Amino acid sequence: MLNEQEKVVEIRGLIKSFGENHVLRNVDLDLYKGENLVVLGKSGSGKSVLIKIMVGLLKQDEGSVKIFGIDTLKLNLKELNKLRLRIGFSFQASALYDSMTVRENLEFPLVRNVKNLTRKEIDFKVEELLEAVALPNTINQMPSELSGGQKKRIGIARTLILNPEIMLYDEPTAGLDPVTCIEINNLINEVRERYKTSSIVITHDLTCAKQTGDRMAVLIKGQFKAVGTFEKVFEEATDKQVKSFYDYNFIR
Amino acid sequence: MSKIKKVDKPVLSKNLDEFFTGMAKAFAFVKRFFKEVWFPPYEFKEVLRQCYEIGYRSLPLISLTGFIIGIVFTNQSRPSLAEFGATSWLPSLISIAVVRALGPLVTALIASGKVGSSIGAEIGSMNVTEQIDAMEVSAINPFKYLVITRTLAATFMIPVLVMYTDFVALMGSYASVNANELVSLSTFFVQVFEAVSFLDIFSSVIKSLVFGFTIGIVGCYKGYNSSRGTEGVGQAANAAVVMSMFLIFVEELLIMQIVNAIRYA
Ligand SMILES: Nc1ncnc2c1ncn2[C@@H]1O[C@H](COP(=O)(O)OP(=O)(O)O)[C@@H](O)[C@H]1O
Ligand SMILES: [Mg+2]
Numbered sequence: 104m105l106n107e108q109e110k111v112v113e114i115r116g117l118i119k120s121f122g123e124n125h126v127l128r129n130v131d132l133d134l135y136k137g138e139n140l141v142v143l144g145k146s147g148s149g150k151s152v153l154i155k156i157m158v159g160l161l162k163q164d165e166g167s168v169k170i171f172g173i174d175t176l177k178l179n180l181k182e183l184n185k186l187r188l189r190i191g192f193s194f195q196a197s198a199l200y201d202s203m204t205v206r207e208n209l210e211f212p213l214v215r216n217v218k219n220l221t222r223k224e225i226d227f228k229v230e231e232l233l234e235a236v237a238l239p240n241t242i243n244q245m246p247s248e249l250s251g252g253q254k255k256r257i258g259i260a261r262t263l264i265l266n267p268e269i270m271l272y273d274e275p276t277a278g279l280d281p282v283t284c285i286e287i288n289n290l291i292n293e294v295r296e297r298y299k300t301s302s303i304v305i306t307h308d309l310t311c312a313k314q315t316g317d318r319m320a321v322l323i324k325g326q327f328k329a330v331g332t333f334e335k336v337f338e339e340a341t342d343k344q345v346k347s348f349y350d351y352n353f354i355r
Numbered sequence: 356m357s358k359i360k361k362v363d364k365p366v367l368s369k370n371l372d373e374f375f376t377g378m379a380k381a382f383a384f385v386k387r388f389f390k391e392v393w394f395p396p397y398e399f400k401e402v403l404r405q406c407y408e409i410g411y412r413s414l415p416l417i418s419l420t421g422f423i424i425g426i427v428f429t430n431q432s433r434p435s436l437a438e439f440g441a442t443s444w445l446p447s448l449i450s451i452a453v454v455r456a457l458g459p460l461v462t463a464l465i466a467s468g469k470v471g472s473s474i475g476a477e478i479g480s481m482n483v484t485e486q487i488d489a490m491e492v493s494a495i496n497p498f499k500y501l502v503i504t505r506t507l508a509a510t511f512m513i514p515v516l517v518m519y520t521d522f523v524a525l526m527g528s529y530a531s532v533n534a535n536e537l538v539s540l541s542t543f544f545v546q547v548f549e550a551v552s553f554l555d556i557f558s559s560v561i562k563s564l565v566f567g568f569t570i571g572i573v574g575c576y577k578g579y580n581s582s583r584g585t586e587g588v589g590q591a592a593n594a595a596v597v598m599s600m601f602l603i604f605v606e607e608l609l610i611m612q613i614v615n616a617i618r619y620a
Contacts, residue, residue, distance in 0.1 A: 185494070198485040
C-alpha cells in the first residue's frame, strides 16, 4: 500500500520565527503517496504553522517545501492557487462560512473553481460528499445549528469537493468527545481509501494517532525528534521528551 | 510567558514608527481595492446582498433620527428668524442646512455606527475563525469576495440613504412648519426646491459617495487586520467606528471648503 518511492511532499531545512519566537528550527519531513502521516506535538509547538507554510498561508524564513516536486516559493499567486486546489485543508475550528448554509458552504469553492457546471452537476457533487461524511440531512442547516463533530465533517466534505490529492487535517479531533473522535478517525481512514489521498494528520491525541497514522513524526522544540511507525516511535522511544509525551497521554 | 521586553527604542520614536507603518498598511489596503475592483470575478450577488443588509440595518434608526432632526432644527431656528419677522424663510433655511450638511453627516455617522461596526465585527470574526484562510486555501480571493463587495455596497448605498434622510428630515421640518406657520405641503416644497441648487445636490452626492467608501473600507480594513482571538473582534468593530467617524469629519471639512470655493468663485 505504501509506495516508498514516490514522495508527494518534501520539506527540507524549514525555519520560521515570529520575532523572538523561534517556532520551526530546522524541519525535514517527507510525505509518501497514499500514506497517513501523523504529526504530534504539544500545543504551540508549531504544527499549524508547518501546514500553513505548506499551503502558502505563511511564508518560511528559510528552507524549502516541495509539493509534487514543485518548490512553493517559486510560484506566483496563480500557480500557487493551482497547487492549492490539489491540497485539502481541514481547519482546527472547521472554519465553515457562518453566513452560508451547509449546501452553500460546499458549493462556494466548487463553483468558483470549476467553470460551467450545471445546477444538476453541482447538486450531485454536494450530495455525494454529504453522503460520504454521513450527514446528508444537514444540507439546509446553518453552521451554528451543527455540533462540533458535524462541523468537522462538513469542513472535511468542503475540502474534498475539489478532489484534493493531499489532505491536511489540523487537529481533527480536538475538543470532541471520545466517541466522536473515533468516528472522525474512521472518516479520515475512509477518505484515504475512497479518494486515494495522502494525508498529514496533526494531533496531540495518541489514540487518534494510532488509529489513523501509518507513520508518526513528533515535533519537539521546532524539530522532528522521532519519525516512524507508532511502535518504533513510542514503544522503543529513547528520547526523553518523546517518552514523556507518550506517558503523559496515557496517564491522562 | 512573562518575558520582559527589551526597550530598544525611545517610546516616542517607537510610536511614530508604528504610526507610519500603520499608515502604509492602510494605504496599501486602499490601493489594493482600486487595483482589484476592475477585474473579474465580480461578485454581483454578494454586492446586492450587502446593499440590502446596509439599507435594512440603517433604515429604522435613520428614519427616526432624520425626522426628529427636522423638527428640532426647525423649532430651534424659529425664534431667531421670528426676531426679523422672517419665519417664512424657514423652509429655505432648513432645506439648505439639511441638504448641504445635516443629511449627509447624520446619515454617515449613524451608518458608521451600524454598518461600519458590523462589517468590522463580521470580517474580524471571519478572520479569527480562519474563514478568510479557508477561502485563500481554496483559491478564492477573500479580498474580492469580502472587502470589495462590502465597500462597493456601502459606497452605493450611503448616497441613497442620504437622499432618504434628507427627505425624512424635510418632512419633519414640514410637520413643524405646517403646525406653526400653516404652510401647505406644496408651498413648502416649492420653497425647498427654490433654495436648493444643483451644486448643493451634486456635492451632497459626491460627499455621500466619499462617506460610504470610507465606512466600507475602514470597516473591512479593521476587520481584516483584527488580532487573532475573541477580543480582536470587538476591538475591530470599535476601531472601525472611531476611525470612520474621525475620517468623515475630516472629509466633511475638506469637501465643504472645496465646494464653497466653487460656489463663490
Ligand atoms: N500569525 C502568527 N503571528 C505570530 N505568531 C504566530 C502566528 N501563528 C502562530 N504563531 C505562534 O507560533 C507558535 C506555534 O503556533 P501553532 O503552529 O499554531 O501551534 P500548534 O502546534 O498548537 O498548532 C505559537 O507560539 C504561536 O503564538
Ligand atoms: Mg494548531
